[in-house]
Amino acid sequence: MSWGDPGVTEQQMILEDSIMCPGAEGGVKTQTLQRAGYLKKLRIMAEAEIEQTAAGTAPVITAYGPFAGLIRRLRIEAAGRQPLFTASGLGATIYNEIQNKDGSVLATPAFGATFGLTAAAPLVEYTAPGTAAQSYVVKFPLEFAFSLPVFVKGVAQELGLWLLQDRSVDLGIEVEFNAPIDASAANVDRLYSGGATLAATYTLAATMLRIERELYAVPGDPKDRPPEMWAHQVTEYEEAIAGKKFRFDIPAAGLILRAVIIVLDSSGDVVEYTDIDNISVIYGTNVTPVRRPGWAMVQEYLQDYGRYPPKGVVVNDMYKWGMDTLKLAKDSEALANFRIEGTFTATTSGKVLILLDTLQRVLRAG
Numbered sequence: 001m002s003w004g005d006p007g008v009t010e011q012q013m014i015l016e017d018s019i020m021c022p023g024a025e026g027g028v029k030t031q032t033l034q035r036a037g038y039l040k041k042l043r044i045m046a047e048a049e050i051e052q053t054a055a056g057t058a059p060v061i062t063a064y065g066p067f068a069g070l071i072r073r074l075r076i077e078a079a080g081r082q083p084l085f086t087a088s089g090l091g092a093t094i095y096n097e098i099q100n101k102d103g104s105v106l107a108t109p110a111f112g113a114t115f116g117l118t119a120a121a122p123l124v125e126y127t128a129p130g131t132a133a134q135s136y137v138v139k140f141p142l143e144f145a146f147s148l149p150v151f152v153k154g155v156a157q158e159l160g161l162w163l164l165q166d167r168s169v170d171l172g173i174e175v176e177f178n179a180p181i182d183a184s185a186a187n188v189d190r191l192y193s194g195g196a197t198l199a200a201t202y203t204l205a206a207t208m209l210r211i212e213r214e215l216y217a218v219p220g221d222p223k224d225r226p227p228e229m230w231a232h233q234v235t236e237y238e239e240a241i242a243g244k245k246f247r248f249d250i251p252a253a254g255l256i257l258r259a260v261i262i263v264l265d266s267s268g269d270v271v272e273y274t275d276i277d278n279i280s281v282i283y284g285t286n287v288t289p290v291r292r293p294g295w296a297m298v299q300e301y302l303q304d305y306g307r308y309p310p311k312g313v314v315v316n317d318m319y320k321w322g323m324d325t326l327k328l329a330k331d332s333e334a335l336a337n338f339r340i341e342g343t344f345t346a347t348t349s350g351k352v353l354i355l356l357d358t359l360q361r362v363l364r365a366g
Helices: 066-070 089-098 294-305
Strands: 011-015 027-032 038-054 071-078 082-088 134-145 148-152 155-159 171-177 199-202 208-216 230-242 245-249 255-265 276-283 287-292 313-317 323-326 339-344 349-361
Touching (some): 066 071, 066 089, 071 089, 082 089, 089 134, 089 313, 089 349, 148 323, 245 349, 255 276, 255 339, 276 313, 287 294, 294 313
Parallel strands (some): 082 230
Antiparallel strands (some): 011 208, 027 171, 038 199, 038 208, 071 082, 148 155, 255 313, 276 287
């Protein structure tokens, strides 16, 4: 018998302690995951409750989505040293959409109510703002897959399973909660903002990240264990736009599976793909295997996912869900002058957020 056989591989679903918002104005909270099994996925339900006591005019919701309004930054790291996921609330929202080819929180399909059945209550909730004293309820689901499927000769393998068994490989989650409101002006880093004389606070007992671990039990026989030499990492970087262009030098970060690019103008507004003149992947002495306009990247996304990407987002996908091994992935540690460059038609300044989705070889004790 071996990994993947019945009786060897046992799936477990375990609820973690929730990560509670530490204070009325947000703040940072850390938590270590329980030690047990091969971690496959974390499911997160972000929840917030805000009590509004006054608003001269109705505030506005954030243009970056409810998770970005609640969470400034989310970080998951091993043993306090090796980051596995680091992203802003906006970056986490976009990656959550892109890692799920067959399902979308942002673009849910219609349900056939004409057959007499209706869909379950949505997981997403974001109370519309008003002027009266009222409670706002916010909910948004998120997940991060530690393991990635890779098909080798028609057989699926899971790369990136993280063994939680001893202190040397503990996984910690660090969450930075935003303040609930900004009364002075519209603010994409707040759930509600901009209402004249706006006054509101978190209900701390109802503001949290709920967490479920999906994992596998560790087989009793070491010969039955899955591959443990890879770590799946997602890291967000920021690069300025100047003179209608940007250049991002890709660091040595293992195999590059995807580069997710979020384009923001100088006001922080997302930039439509129609303004992207080209996105290029370059290495060596200006070898340029990829040079694409925005419309072509969006068209490929639509073909791959069956839906449009969020506004301002394009993806250079070298993973393709591992359907044909990893032959398109680029080894960032073997390529000199490895970079991404982009030019725009009208956007003269601003920034791009770049999410690098990677597999990195790791050495484990023993």
